[in-house]
Each structure stands twice: as structure tokens, then as C-alpha cells.
Amino acid sequence: MSASLATAANAKPSLDTTAAISVKDMRKCFGDHEVLKGISLEAHKGDVISILGSSGSGKSTLLRCINLLETPDSGEVRVDGELIRMKQSRDGHQTPADIHQVERIRADLAMVFQSFNLWSHMTVLENLVAAPVHVLKRPRAECLEQAEALLKRVGIWERRNYYPPHMSGGQQQRAAIARALAMNPKVMLFDEPTSALDPELVGEVLRVMRSLAEEGRTMLVVTHEMGFARDVSSKVMFLHKGEVDSLGEPKEMFARPPTQQFKQFITNFNK
Amino acid sequence: MDFDFYLSTMWSVLKALPLTLEIWFFGVAIGLVLATGLTWLRASGYKLGEYFTRAYVFVFRGSPLLVQLYLIYFGLSQFDFIRHSPILWPILRDPMYCTIVAMALNTAAYSSEIFRGSLRAVPVGQIEAAKAFGMPAFTRFRLVTLPIALRLALPAYSTEIILMTKATALASVVTIMEMMGTAQKIQHDTFRPIEVLTCAGVIYLLLNLSIARLFAWVEYLLSPHLRPAPGQSQQIKPVPEVL
Numbered sequence: 047m048s049a050s051l052a053t054a055a056n057a058k059p060s061l062d063t064t065a066a067i068s069v070k071d072m073r074k075c076f077g078d079h080e081v082l083k084g085i086s087l088e089a090h091k092g093d094v095i096s097i098l099g100s101s102g103s104g105k106s107t108l109l110r111c112i113n114l115l116e117t118p119d120s121g122e123v124r125v126d127g128e129l130i131r132m133k134q135s136r137d138g139h140q141t142p143a144d145i146h147q148v149e150r151i152r153a154d155l156a157m158v159f160q161s162f163n164l165w166s167h168m169t170v171l172e173n174l175v176a177a178p179v180h181v182l183k184r185p186r187a188e189c190l191e192q193a194e195a196l197l198k199r200v201g202i203w204e205r206r207n208y209y210p211p212h213m214s215g216g217q218q219q220r221a222a223i224a225r226a227l228a229m230n231p232k233v234m235l236f237d238e239p240t241s242a243l244d245p246e247l248v249g250e251v252l253r254v255m256r257s258l259a260e261e262g263r264t265m266l267v268v269t270h271e272m273g274f275a276r277d278v279s280s281k282v283m284f285l286h287k288g289e290v291d292s293l294g295e296p297k298e299m300f301a302r303p304p305t306q307q308f309k310q311f312i313t314n315f316n317k
Numbered sequence: 318m319d320f321d322f323y324l325s326t327m328w329s330v331l332k333a334l335p336l337t338l339e340i341w342f343f344g345v346a347i348g349l350v351l352a353t354g355l356t357w358l359r360a361s362g363y364k365l366g367e368y369f370t371r372a373y374v375f376v377f378r379g380s381p382l383l384v385q386l387y388l389i390y391f392g393l394s395q396f397d398f399i400r401h402s403p404i405l406w407p408i409l410r411d412p413m414y415c416t417i418v419a420m421a422l423n424t425a426a427y428s429s430e431i432f433r434g435s436l437r438a439v440p441v442g443q444i445e446a447a448k449a450f451g452m453p454a455f456t457r458f459r460l461v462t463l464p465i466a467l468r469l470a471l472p473a474y475s476t477e478i479i480l481m482t483k484a485t486a487l488a489s490v491v492t493i494m495e496m497m498g499t500a501q502k503i504q505h506d507t508f509r510p511i512e513v514l515t516c517a518g519v520i521y522l523l524l525n526l527s528i529a530r531l532f533a534w535v536e537y538l539l540s541p542h543l544r545p546a547p548g549q550s551q552q553i554k555p556v557p558e559v560l
């Protein structure tokens with residue numbers, strides 16, 4: 047009795063203090079152009095954060111700095127409490143201190159790209175097992191079994207032996223989501239997953255993403271799908287010119303836009 | 318038409334085919350190894366490596382193979398240190414080895430340019446996906462970059478290899494009796510250049526036809542993703558129709 051009380055009391059603060067992902071004061075310039083001007087963000091386990099913003103506001107750059115596809119100029123990224131260590135290079139820029147750490151953390155942060163980026167010379171099934179086998183070093187047979195289950199889940203199991211160019215955009219993006227799930231990631235990063243799709247194919251991808259949110263996946267989703275942002279996400283973050291313009295509960299944000307910028311953004315969107 | 322003469326000439330030239338193939342095979346194989354090294358040096362990011370490969374390509378792509386062959390066979394023997402070298406001299410006094418060396422050095426220049434171009438043509442999204450999934454550099458190269466670059470390189474590289482079969486004919490100028498050397502000898506003995514050269518030409522054509530078919534087959538095997546999907550009837554054309 048007293049033991050279970052103790053664990054319950056211990057469990058709560060540790061859940062709260064360790065964010066699944068936290069970004070602190072991230073900055074990034076491309077030449078003279080400051081694209082991220084000190085962005086902070088925190089997602090706890092099960093959070094779905096929709097990142098909104100007009101084109102060029104730095105949404106993709108933010109995601110790409112989180113998994114170090116771009117190197118941020120300054121700022122901290124922590125995944126599950128673990129800080130990605132950076133070091134100062136000779137030319138004054140910072141670079142990852144330990145590339146093995148970066149690779150390990152990337153494996154926990156599966157990314158879904160706007161243009162799918164499935165490996166075109168591999169079948170769907172091969173796409174799903176490549177990283178689990180070669181990065182996570184899991185047994186191939188087990189990975190294949192998991193891959194087939196994931197493909198059934200996203201509804202393209204019949205296409206498992208197809209090559210990506212032979213599938214519709216919606217099917218490719220669902221395969222890409224399955225490829226990300228195959229890593230059992232701690233956090234999933236989505237960069238405009240439906241923007242490259244024909245309108246009639248958007249629904250099938252959003253349905254899959256909705257089901258991921260419902261099962262408690264931690265997700266950062268850059269999107270222009272206002273319906274998804276409002277109904278599915280637990281937080282909405284609006285970026286404007288490289289800064290967090292506003293951040294809040296989706297229902298609240300859409301009902302009473304906290305800033306003029308955000309109000310204008312959603313008004314333009316509904317036009 | 319003198320069929321007997323055609324037949325006997327064909328037969329004599331064909332008997333030299335193994336020698337032609339030998340020069341071709343070793344020239345291409347050693348050239349491939351050198352090209353791989355050059356490509357790696359060029360892509361490694363070292364400035365010195367880049368300057369070296371640029372200079373190498375400039376020299377060996379910019380001058381005729383015949384000039385290179387003459388310089389290697391006749392030119393290098395002028396140097397005492399080469400004639401006294403226990404390793405270099407056995408190679409460089411032999412016209413067969415000299416031809417292979419010249420061909421390998423020459424094709425390495427072209428091939429490394431082909432490989433460099435195809436490495437650069439690998440879509441960046443494919444590599445980024447591999448990075449984003451935590452693949453270390455070598456795994457990324459082995460699973461994604463190389464397989465894609467290889468497919469991109471094949472059409473141009475097969476052309477380079479066909480050029481090399483034709484280049485083996487140059488071996489005849491340094492006394493090698495491969496197909497061209499044999500044909501020239503028959504021509505000298507018989508004074509019937511048209512028939513003899515026709516025979517040689519036909520054999521080269523058939524040889525290159527087989528090599529081209531072989532490469533087309535390899536390309537076909539490696540690119541199921543560029544063919545129509547199972548059950549999909551329409552042909553996906555690799556090249557847009559412009560005419």
C-alpha cells in the first residue's frame with residue numbers, strides 16, 4: 047500500500063520533468079538571413095504539436111535543425127532528456143560533438159518528408175526494413191514481420207513488393223509513415239506530409255496521422271491542414287519570421303487568435 | 318565475291334579475338350579500380366586530392382590515347398631509372414603491358430568523371446532520408462548513394478567500355494597482333510584491304526553489339542522501379558519524346 051503510493055508520487059514528477067523533446071533558444075542563419083531567431087519548444091510524451099506558419103517562416107528549418115539535417119548556430123536540443131552535444135569548430139560555427147550520438151538520436155526521431163523520399167530503388171518492404179536492420183541491428187525476419195503489420199495498418203500491404211514510383215502520392219506517404227513507425231521512434235517529425243498530394247489523397251494520409259495521435263505518439267507536425275491542427279493536436283505553435291508568434295491550446299487559439307499575425311494567417315487561409 | 322577469302326580472313330581475325338579481349342578486359346578492369354580511387358579522392362573533400370584529379374583528368378582526357386600509348390611505350394624507356402627498375406621495366410618494355418597501362422590510365426580519367434557526375438546526380442532527398450533514419454556515412458553510401466549512382470552511371474559507363482573495345486585496335490601500332498594487327502598483316506600480304514577491313518569491322522560490330530546487350534540486360538535487372546508496375550500496362554518512357 048505504502049509502496050504503491052510512493053511509486054505513484056515518484057512517477058508523476060519524473061514524467062513531467064523529462065520532455066520527449068525540448069528545444070531551447072534555437073538560432074539559425076543562412077548567410078545574412080536569420081531564419082530562426084531563438085525558438086524554444088517542448089513536447090511531452092503523447093503531445094502532438096502542430097507547427098503553423100506562412101511559407102518561408104522557418105518551419106522546415108526548425109524540424110531539420112532538430113534532427114541535425116541542418117546544424118543550428120546555437121541552442122539546445124534534448125531528446126528524452128539527452129542533450130545533443132555540440133562543439134565549437136575552428137571557424138566559430140558549432141558542429142555535433144559526437145556523430146554517433148547524433149545518429150543514435152536521429153534513429154529515435156523518425157522523419158516524414160513533404161516529398162516522401164522513399165528510397166526509389168527499394169521495394170516498399172525493403173524501405174521499411176532497411177533502417178531497422180542496418181541501424182537498429184534488429185533481426186531481419188522480425189523486421190519483415192513488423193513491416194508487414196505496419197503496412198496492413200496503413201492500408202497498403204497489397205503494395206508491399208511495389209517500388210515507390212509505381213504508387214500514388216498518398217500510398218507513398220503512407221509507406222513513408224510506416225517506414226518511420228518501423229523505427230519505434232520516440233518522436234515523429236512531419237514536414238508538410240500532405241502538401242505534395244493531390245487533394246483527393248490528403249484524407250487517407252491524415253487518417254493515418256490521426257490514428258497515430260490517438261495511440262499517444264509524440265509528434266511535431268508542420269502542416270497547412272487547419273482541421274488537423276485544430277482537432278487533433280494538443281498544442282499549436284505559430285511561427286512568424288523565425289519567431290514563435292503564438293503558442294497554445296488549439297481550440298483556444300482558433301476561437302480567439304492571440305495575436306494579429308495569427309488572426310491574419312487563419313483569415314487568409316479560410317479565404 | 319570470294320567467299321573462301323572472306324571465310325579464311327574471318328577465321329584468322331577471330332583467332333586474335335582472345336588477345337583483343339584480354340587487352341580490353343585488363344584495361345577496363347584496372348581502369349575501373351583507378352577510376353574508383355580517383356572518384357574517392359575527388360569526393361573526399363581534400364583540396365590536394367581535388368587538384369590532383371583535375372590535373373589527371375585534364376591530361377588523360379585532353380590528349381589522344383595514341384599519344385599516351387607512344388609516350389608510355391617509347392618515351393618512358395628513355396629514362397635510366399625506369400630501365401633499371403626491377404618492377405617498372407618488365408612492365409614497360411612489354412608492348413602488351415604498355416597498351417593495358419595506357420588504356421587503364423585513359424579510361425580511368427573518363428570513368429571517374431562519369432562516376433563523379435552520377436554521384437552528384439543522386440537526389441539529395443534520398444540521402445537525407447538515410448541521414449534522418451540514423452544511418453552512418455558508410456551504411457548510407459552502401460545502401461542508398463552507391464546503388465542509385467551505379468544505376469545512373471551505367472548508360473554512360475557502358476558507352477565508355479564500348480569505346481575501349483575499339484581502342485584496343487591501337488595495340489597494333491606497338492606490334493601486338495590482336496584483331497587489328499592481324500587484319501593489317503593479312504592486308505599487307507594480300508593487298509585486299511576492302512575485304513580484310515570489312516571482316517575486322519564486322520567482328521568489332523558483333524563484339525560491341527554483345528557488350529551493349531550485356532549492359533542493357535544489367536540495366537534492365539537493376540531498374541525494376543523504372544519499368545511499369547506489375548499489372549500496369551502502359552510503358553513508362555525513360556526519355557521524354559521530343560520529336
Ligand SMILES: Nc1ncnc2c1ncn2[C@@H]1O[C@H](COP(=O)(O)OP(=O)(O)O)[C@@H](O)[C@H]1O
Nearest residue numbers: 076077081099100101102103104105106107108
Ligand atoms: N539551405 C538553405 N540555404 C539558404 N537559405 C535557406 C535554406 N533553407 C531554407 N532557407 C531559407 O530559410 C527560410 C525559411 O525556410 P523554410 O524553413 O524552408 O521555411 P518554411 O518551411 O516555413 O516554408 C526561407 O527564406 C528559405 O529561403
Ligand SMILES: [Mg+2]
Nearest residue numbers: 105106107238
Ligand atoms: Mg517547408
